[in-house]
Amino acid sequence: MAAIPAEIWDALACPEAVSGRALDPFTTHRFLLALEASTSTGAGTGWQARPLVVRHDDRVVAAMPLYVKTHSQGEYIFDHGWAEAYDRAGGRYYPKLQGAVPFTPVTGRRFLGPETLRATLMQAAIAVTKANGLSSLHITFCTEAEALALAGVQGTLHRITQQFHWENRGYADFAAFLADLSSRKRKMIRKERETALAHGLTLRALTGEEITSAHWDAFWAFYQDTGGRKWGRPYLTRGFFDEIHRSMRGDVLLVLAFDGARPVAGALNFIGREALYGRYWGCIADYPCLHFELCYYQAIDWAIARGLSRVEAGAQGEHKLARGYLPHATHSLHWIADPGLARAVARYLDQERRAVGEEIEVLTAYGPFRKVDGES
Template sequence: MSLKAAVQISRRISDIGREGWEACAANPDYRGNPFVAFDFLDIAEAAGCAVERAGWGPQHLSVEDASGTVAAVMPLYLKSHSQGEYVFDHAWADAYERAGGRYYPKLISAAPFTPVTGPRMLVRPDVDREAAWRILLGGALAVCERYDASSLHVNFPTHDEWSWIGGQGISLRQGQQYHWVNAGYSSFEDFLGALSSGRRKTIRRERRDAQAEVEILALTGAEITEDHWDAFFAFYMDTGSRKWGRPYLNRLFFSLLGERMADRVLLVMARRDGRWIAGALNLIGEDCLYGRNWGCVEDVPFLHFELCYYQAIEWAIGRGLARVEAGAQGQHKIARGYLPAPVYSAHYIADPRLRAPVEDFLERERAAVNDEMEWLADEYSPFRQE
């Protein structure tokens, strides 16, 4: 399938259109990743969360085939800050400014506010992948030059994309998260059987204490109502205000998510005496459950672990999902069965004076991250040693 060499830039994903975007996002290689679905990205824009005034100016790229049909797309944003990314470049921004440069605006290809690995250069299944990638990456670099942006960042791409981008001379970064992997477990008790006896006892006690005085519901699809979203938004705002100081999502975002993607949402809610007190939001992929946000208005021992980790594992086992990705950071997840897993990003720095020191830093950082992952898995794994 021949492609047009030029890319088109759209200031809203709706300008590309659902049909064209989904033809690329539905590629079976992507395993139904919900964060690159048309609806998720469009909801972020329609709610006013990923738009220019919020510092996320859409510059989405699309490539057409010879017939004029969308063949490949790339989510792309012109950013005026580094918030909501989960790949931290604040030190680079400081160094750029101290050297007399201007770090913002910068370009980023990512799913907004989402530290989840997924495709960033989405290609229709019948299209030559590398040819499309080459056009999309070239287009992104051209947009970077057009806006005199300091840099182009591709956050949480797939490993294949990451490796290929590195082959184009762009600097590579590696980080780590904590993921639970389903080893064919038939039940939560079966999973516990794979753990050391000490960890089994601890998890059983944590679950017993968390569930002692609360009712827990795992809701999806039409079971989720605006009442649930009202309660969850209060939890989200409380957590965001305490942890980050500036929550990224607004109330409309959650209503639109429930309206347009309810079948891809798992909302785990806890209530006491008829009052909602805590909740955890997950999105459902074809082979993965993605933990996203958590919050509470009452402190209950171990309820965070129950709603975010144990309920997610139990739900994933029940539906035969391959893994649970529980979000960024948190070594405490290891003791609950979530082991270190690599995540990736790629970074083009326009100014060669900063490019060289960044490349040197990233090379040393990659080695340190790999060493830490091996050490954590060896020293703290809760699984029985064979």
């Protein structure tokens, strides 16, 4: 990423940012460069940046965030089973190519530039995969429009998975959101908020110049604790938080809980033009219900106050359903070099798409919202 001027990349990745915020901050040059400059990606991480660009008359006209991967960690679209099956059959699954934002399960544009060049980028990425003898190409958390337009290109497979998002139905405040829920869910959320606030902690929502390096020191401790328990080791380095402090403070909402002057828990969000994206959380002591307050309810409060249309709270987690977050389909594209493996994966994806569609339908029907007008 350091080899590509920021203004060239961002003109393709987020042209809307000329008049305001980027739709999402994760494909911006500054975010991808922060990963690289902090050594969160690069040598020894299994994520080697190889951004793909298309030039016309020495001018970059399209691009894709592309990485050489030597494992399947930090992707959130799981293909470990494919890798194990191929290895058992005598194949070599790694390295592979990944069109993605590392460690970031957020839907966004992956084919940067004019829509007319999407197929060109896809064909070029497949050609790179073939030329280097790699097993496969995976474009993860692309937009639905990208997935539908490119499924089938040279045998590209379409995968549908799901995650949970909160949607703003024009709520004036958090109380209006609660009024939209069934009585049982309203009582549960009120009880959780009361429990979280009963610890006597002070909650602060910080962004921009309000965030200091001391806040990042505290959040690093929270992140290490959560990362160590979830993944064995955190994906991001301490330097990543220094990089985004330098270049992206205005894109960050950091919600911290203080015991007196000491930060004891925090949730990191990134701010998009239309959505708030919850990314990481951590705590250095046990405070019941504080996770729900910092990660979900504070995010909803903040989004309502600023007229954002939704909160995306990251991958997985059916427990989010009871707290107003409904299931939404996410999309990815996969090209597999070996015809036998490609056929097997295609059969699996056909079944998975049907299953995911049925699950989204069922979970939505059992969601926390009132089913009919007047129901309490």
